[in-house]
Amino acid sequence: MIQVKQVVAGYTAEVDILKGITLHAARAEIVTLLGPNGCGKSTLLKSIAGFVPPRSGVVLLEGQDVSRMPAHDKIRRCGLGFVPQTENVFSALTVRENMLVGGHYLGNTQCEQRMRELCALYPMLGRKFGARAASLSGGERQILALARALMPRPHILLLDEPSAGLSPKMLQEVFEAIAEIRRKEAVTILMVEQNAMEALRISDRAYILSMGTVALSGAARSLMHDPQVQELYLGRPSP
Numbered sequence: 001m002i003q004v005k006q007v008v009a010g011y012t013a014e015v016d017i018l019k020g021i022t023l024h025a026a027r028a029e030i031v032t033l034l035g036p037n038g039c040g041k042s043t044l045l046k047s048i049a050g051f052v053p054p055r056s057g058v059v060l061l062e063g064q065d066v067s068r069m070p071a072h073d074k075i076r077r078c079g080l081g082f083v084p085q086t087e088n089v090f091s092a093l094t095v096r097e098n099m100l101v102g103g104h105y106l107g108n109t110q111c112e113q114r115m116r117e118l119c120a121l122y123p124m125l126g127r128k129f130g131a132r133a134a135s136l137s138g139g140e141r142q143i144l145a146l147a148r149a150l151m152p153r154p155h156i157l158l159l160d161e162p163s164a165g166l167s168p169k170m171l172q173e174v175f176e177a178i179a180e181i182r183r184k185e186a187v188t189i190l191m192v193e194q195n196a197m198e199a200l201r202i203s204d205r206a207y208i209l210s211m212g213t214v215a216l217s218g219a220a221r222s223l224m225h226d227p228q229v230q231e232l233y234l235g236r237p238s239p
């Protein structure tokens, strides 16, 4: 479970990018963050992960206050997984080696076992196990990035635009991979997305940010039919 309460954060002392954000994601929920470019979606993920610590407000993971905990401790001790928007795989390493990096806190036996589980869940990984990440398609790279983050069996996963730059077909594959990990391992997922309608299809709830605050929130199904959301993301005029 993720709880964010009145979080204020920014990159410089003068400017607050997040201006008092409150939201939550319950266990095994998929929650999507939407909003225009520059409204603070990625900053919020970085703030929860610990790369941009909150100036004020609180971040709780599984009920524990982790507002001041550095990112590496959250990954190791709180079951947090984070897949950044870019540079999320090591191109020069093979699929297997990327997964080993994700599992570096695990012992050898556990690591091999987890790689087998993830290859069963995402068969592409097994087929391309010895191939360099540089040779993978965009969608395959995203699934590898997901698998790398899943190696230590996180309870909570933060995904920054997992469908960025993908064709509609690949995008479906990546979203299906995300839905599958929630079904199989009950992982709580908070993701930032630009492909609003596709993301809402696999989400339970969503928050729409605007200029560092929550402008709108609700069940994914109702937001998909909300005229304001349709106007913003599908270019359909409000009735």
Ligand SMILES: Nc1ncnc2c1ncn2[C@@H]1O[C@H](COP(=O)(O)OP(=O)(O)OP(=O)(O)O)[C@@H](O)[C@H]1O
Binding pocket: 011, 012, 017, 035, 036, 037, 038, 039, 040, 041, 042, 043, 044
């Ligand atoms: N490393 C940084 N240093 C200083 N300012 C930054 C940094 N990263 C982002 N910002 C600024 O913070 C604001 C919010 O950026 P952020 O990346 O969180 O937005 P976003 O909603 O994720 O946008 P997008 O949809 O375009 O990815 C922007 O004005 C951006 O210029």
